[in-house]
Amino acid sequence: DGGITQSPKYLFRKEGQNVTLSCEQNLNHDAMYWYRQDPGQGLRLIYYSQIVNDFQKGDIAEGYSVSREKKESFPLTVTSAQKNPTAFYLCASSIYGQGSGNTIYFGEGSWLTVV
Amino acid sequence: QQPVQSPQAVILREGEDAVINCSSSKALYSVHWYRQKHGEAPVFLMILLKGGEQKGHEKISASFNEKKQQSSLYLTASQLSYSGTYFCGTEISTNFGNEKLTFGTGTRLTIIP
Numbered sequence: 569d570g571g572i573t574q575s576p577k578y579l580f581r582k583e584g585q586n587v588t589l590s591c592e593q594n595l596n597h598d599a600m601y602w603y604r605q606d607p608g609q610g611l612r613l614i615y616y617s618q619i620v621n622d623f624q625k626g627d628i629a630e631g632y633s634v635s636r637e638k639k640e641s642f643p644l645t646v647t648s649a650q651k652n653p654t655a656f657y658l659c660a661s662s663i664y665g666q667g668s669g670n671t672i673y674f675g676e677g678s679w680l681t682v683v
Numbered sequence: 684q685q686p687v688q689s690p691q692a693v694i695l696r697e698g699e700d701a702v703i704n705c706s707s708s709k710a711l712y713s714v715h716w717y718r719q720k721h722g723e724a725p726v727f728l729m730i731l732l733k734g735g736e737q738k739g740h741e742k743i744s745a746s747f748n749e750k751k752q753q754s755s756l757y758l759t760a761s762q763l764s765y766s767g768t769y770f771c772g773t774e775i776s777t778n779f780g781n782e783k784l785t786f787g788t789g790t791r792l793t794i795i796p
Contacts, residue, residue: 610685610770610788611725626783658724667774667781669713669732674724 571595572675574659580683581646581653589644589678591659600642601660601672604628611658617642618665646680654682684709686773688787695761695794703790705771706753712776714747714754715784718767725770728756733776758792766794 572593581587593600599618603611613626617636631650636642642661646653657678662670686707695701705714713732717725731747731754743765745756758765768789775782 608789611772611786613783613785616783656722666783667712669730669774669781671715671727671730672772672784673727676724677722679722 572659572661572673574657574675574678576678577676578679578681580681582683584648586645586647587680589646589657589659589680591642591644591675592640593642593659593661593675594640595661595663595673596639597661597663597673598639599662599665599670600636601662601666602626602632602634602642602644603658603660603674605656605658605677614644614657616666652682653680655680684773684775684782685785686771686787688769688771688790690790691788692791693793695792697763697794697796698760701758701761701765701792703756703758703769703771703792704753705755705773705787706751707773707775709752709775710777711747711749711752711754711773712781713774713784714745715772715774716745716754716756717770717772718765719770719789720767728769761792761794763794763796766792768792 575590601616602614615634617623633645659675716728719725772784772786
């Protein structure tokens, strides 16, 4: 089945550690995204990529980094510079980039908690 | 530019109707509607593009009023499964092209038996 796979579902991070969230899609979509969701809040864009080897910062990129070496993969690293990383992280993809009326499809999400 | 959703929360009895609004202060190119259950991925409901006014099927539909820069989601004869948080996302139309999708803060819908 086609879809977006995120892993792990639950992750605990100690203060000062970097952690990486995985996102893989087999939909052959060009564009991929990372969103952060805090309790009772909407979805805020962290980073997005419209093509391999290229990505742009979203609204809240500080303390995060990404790579797009393959079309199917868009991992997100939460660095120690992110002071409040506890949140629900959603990876998404669309056929083409944003601003073109394309539907964005989401993965199942990853819960990150700082301990 | 984040769209504004209203109401923030609503509680309905099964079988009642609901309307959720999404408005923008800027000209819109598209409006996207999603439903999310707690701890799960948002599920795509429908997208309305500039020039299109209404979409959906009998029970869940939406309208797009370009002049007012707003969209409304209509839930008819609500079912328990309709419970969740509804998000609208908007792409703003500018002279330089369309801006990226921005989501509202959501409307929490609770359906009780």
